[in-house]
Amino acid sequence: MTTAPASQLVIVVDFGAQYGQLIARRVRDLQVYSEIVPCDVSADEVRAMAPSAIILSGGPASVYAEDAPSIDPEIFELGIPVLGFCYGQQIMAVTLGGTVGHTEAGEYGAATLRRCDSGASALYGETLTEQTVWMSHRDAVAEVPEGFVVTASTDVCPVASMECAERRLYATQFHPEVRHTACGDELLQNFLFGICGLEPTWKMDSIIDDAVEAIRAQVGDARVILGLSGGVDSSVVAALCAKAIGKQLTCVFVNHGLLRKNEPEEVEAVFTKQFDVDFVHVHAEDRYAALLADVTEPEEKRRIIGSQFWEEFFTVAQDLAEGGRPVKFLAQGTIYPDIIESGARKTGGKASTIKSHHNLIPFPEGVHFDLIEPLDHFFKDEVRALGTALGLPDHIVHRQPFPGPGLAIRIIGTVTRDKLHVLKEADAIVREELDAYNIGVNEAVGERGGELVRTTPGGPEVERPVWQYFAVLPDIKSVGVMGDERTYGYPIILRAVESSDAMTADWAKLPYEVLGRISGRIVSEVPGVNRVAYDITSKPPATIEWE
Structure with a gap:
C-alpha cells in the first residue's frame, strides 16, 4: 500500500549497501516518500513506477568484478534525475562510458572535500567550498563519461563528485546520507527540491489520511480480525484500522499469562476506552500453564506458545462466523524492513518479486483470510510516530523489544x-x-x-x-x-x-x-x-x- 502520489516517489536502487535503508530514511526525513528496489530492476519496471527521482546506493563490490551488480543502461535515458553514491557513482560512470580504477590508497572515514565547480553546481548549491565528507572506498572514478564535469575532489580521490547537469545526472564518491558528511542534508535537499522540483508533502497528517483511505478502499464493508499482542506494530495497526473502519475490526488479545506485570490490563484499557473496536480478551493463562508444564527446551516453548496462539485466535474467528459476523481480512503488523530484508530484495532479486511479507500462518483446513498490511511501507520509527499521532500512549509506542513467547524465554x-x-x-x-x-x-x-x-x-x-x-x-x-x-x-x-x-x-x-x-x-x-x-x-x- 503505497501512500504517496507517484509524482512524489523517489526510488533507491540497492546495490547491497550497508546504508541502503538509511538513504530511504533520509529522504523520508525530508518529507518525500521513498522506496527501495533491487539493482536489477529494469527500465520498463522503473517507468511503470513513475518515480520523479532515482538514487543509486553504494555497495561492497568492485564494478569490474565478475559478479558485480550492474544496472539497466536505459534507466539513464528515462529523463528522470539520478543521484549516485559511492558504488552508485562508479556504476554510473562505467555504464555511460567512463572508467573506474584503484586509488593509490583507500579512503575510509572523514575526508576534506574541495569543490571545483566555481559555485555552479546545483547539487552543492551554497554549501562551503571546503567541507567534511564521509568516504568508504578503494575504487574510484578515473575518467568521467562524455558530457560530465568533475565538481569536487579530495587529496586521495580526484573525482569526488561529477555531474551532467543537462541530463540531470549527479554522483558523489562520498556518502551524503550519513551524519558525518557535514552538508549531506543540504545536498539531498538541493537534489530533491532544487533539481527534481519535489515538495515536502509526505507529512504525518497526509500519511494517516492516505492510509485510512487505502484501508477503507480495500476492506469495504467486510470485517477484519487482528491478533493484538500489545507490541508496537500490532497496536499501531489496530489504532489505524480503528480510525478507518471502527467496529468492523475485531482485536483478539490472547492473554497467555506470559506478559510483564500490568501489561494485559494496560492493553485492554487502551483498546476498550480509547478506540471504538470490538475487543476480545481471551484468558488462556490456564491452558498455556498446562501446556508448558515440565517443558525446558526454549524452542519447544516457542513452538507450543505459537501453535496455541493460532488455536485460540481461530477459535474466536470461528465463533464470530457462527455468530453471523464472518471475517474476510486478517490485519498484520508487517513493516517495511520485513519486506526489504526478505530474500526477495537481495541484490539479484527482481523488483517484481517484492511483495508483502506474509507471516507463516497455519490456517486450519477450509479457513482463509485475505491479508491487510497497512504498515508494510513504514520503518519502525515511522510506525512509532504514527502511533503517537493516532493517540496511543507512550508505554505502547515506545515499548522495548519484547519476545513473542514473553517471559517464558x-x-x-x-x-x-x-x-x-x-x-x-x-x-x-x-x-x-x-x-x-x-x-x-x-x-x-x-x-x-x-x-x-x-x-x-x-x-x-x-x-x-x-x-x-x-x-x-x-x-x-x-x-x-x-x-x-x-x-x-x-x-x-x-x-x-x-x-x-x-x-x-x-x-x-x-x-x-x-x-x-x-x-x-x-x-x-x-x-x-x-x-x-x-x-x-x-x-x-x-x-x-x-x-
Missing part, C-alpha cells in the same frame, strides 16, 4: 506460576528504576560529538540512556541470609544493553548506585529472591536474550 527451565510471579515483580522493579535513570540522563546531559556526556562535577564521564533492560530468572537457587536466617532462594539476572538495532549490543555501564538500588529493592520487595547478578556480556558473543 526469560525463565530458564520450566515455567511455573511461582516463577512467573517472581520474575514479573523483579522485572517491574528493573523497568521502574531504569526508566527513571533514562529520564535523568536525558535531562542532565547534552549531546557532544555523538556521545552523551555527563555534565555533573567530576566528569566528563560517558553516560548513555539504556536501550533495553529486563530481568531473567535462571533455573537455580542459591544460599543467602536474611534476618539472621539462612535462605535458599532464586537469583535474578539483570540484563541492560546499549544498542541501536539489536544486531550488536554492549552491556550498559550503569552507575554503581543504580545497580545497588535495583539489587536492594528486588531482594527486599520480591519474596523468594536473595541474590541479584549483572550480565556484563556483549553481543556478540552472547545474545541479548538468554534463550
Whole structure:
C-alpha cells in the first residue's frame, strides 16, 4: 500500500549497501516518500513506477568484478534525475562510458572535500567550498563519461563528485546520507527540491489520511480480525484500522499469562476506552500453564506458545462466523524492513518479486483470510510516530523489544506460576528504576560529538540512556541470609544493553548506585529472591536474550 502520489516517489536502487535503508530514511526525513528496489530492476519496471527521482546506493563490490551488480543502461535515458553514491557513482560512470580504477590508497572515514565547480553546481548549491565528507572506498572514478564535469575532489580521490547537469545526472564518491558528511542534508535537499522540483508533502497528517483511505478502499464493508499482542506494530495497526473502519475490526488479545506485570490490563484499557473496536480478551493463562508444564527446551516453548496462539485466535474467528459476523481480512503488523530484508530484495532479486511479507500462518483446513498490511511501507520509527499521532500512549509506542513467547524465554527451565510471579515483580522493579535513570540522563546531559556526556562535577564521564533492560530468572537457587536466617532462594539476572538495532549490543555501564538500588529493592520487595547478578556480556558473543 503505497501512500504517496507517484509524482512524489523517489526510488533507491540497492546495490547491497550497508546504508541502503538509511538513504530511504533520509529522504523520508525530508518529507518525500521513498522506496527501495533491487539493482536489477529494469527500465520498463522503473517507468511503470513513475518515480520523479532515482538514487543509486553504494555497495561492497568492485564494478569490474565478475559478479558485480550492474544496472539497466536505459534507466539513464528515462529523463528522470539520478543521484549516485559511492558504488552508485562508479556504476554510473562505467555504464555511460567512463572508467573506474584503484586509488593509490583507500579512503575510509572523514575526508576534506574541495569543490571545483566555481559555485555552479546545483547539487552543492551554497554549501562551503571546503567541507567534511564521509568516504568508504578503494575504487574510484578515473575518467568521467562524455558530457560530465568533475565538481569536487579530495587529496586521495580526484573525482569526488561529477555531474551532467543537462541530463540531470549527479554522483558523489562520498556518502551524503550519513551524519558525518557535514552538508549531506543540504545536498539531498538541493537534489530533491532544487533539481527534481519535489515538495515536502509526505507529512504525518497526509500519511494517516492516505492510509485510512487505502484501508477503507480495500476492506469495504467486510470485517477484519487482528491478533493484538500489545507490541508496537500490532497496536499501531489496530489504532489505524480503528480510525478507518471502527467496529468492523475485531482485536483478539490472547492473554497467555506470559506478559510483564500490568501489561494485559494496560492493553485492554487502551483498546476498550480509547478506540471504538470490538475487543476480545481471551484468558488462556490456564491452558498455556498446562501446556508448558515440565517443558525446558526454549524452542519447544516457542513452538507450543505459537501453535496455541493460532488455536485460540481461530477459535474466536470461528465463533464470530457462527455468530453471523464472518471475517474476510486478517490485519498484520508487517513493516517495511520485513519486506526489504526478505530474500526477495537481495541484490539479484527482481523488483517484481517484492511483495508483502506474509507471516507463516497455519490456517486450519477450509479457513482463509485475505491479508491487510497497512504498515508494510513504514520503518519502525515511522510506525512509532504514527502511533503517537493516532493517540496511543507512550508505554505502547515506545515499548522495548519484547519476545513473542514473553517471559517464558526469560525463565530458564520450566515455567511455573511461582516463577512467573517472581520474575514479573523483579522485572517491574528493573523497568521502574531504569526508566527513571533514562529520564535523568536525558535531562542532565547534552549531546557532544555523538556521545552523551555527563555534565555533573567530576566528569566528563560517558553516560548513555539504556536501550533495553529486563530481568531473567535462571533455573537455580542459591544460599543467602536474611534476618539472621539462612535462605535458599532464586537469583535474578539483570540484563541492560546499549544498542541501536539489536544486531550488536554492549552491556550498559550503569552507575554503581543504580545497580545497588535495583539489587536492594528486588531482594527486599520480591519474596523468594536473595541474590541479584549483572550480565556484563556483549553481543556478540552472547545474545541479548538468554534463550
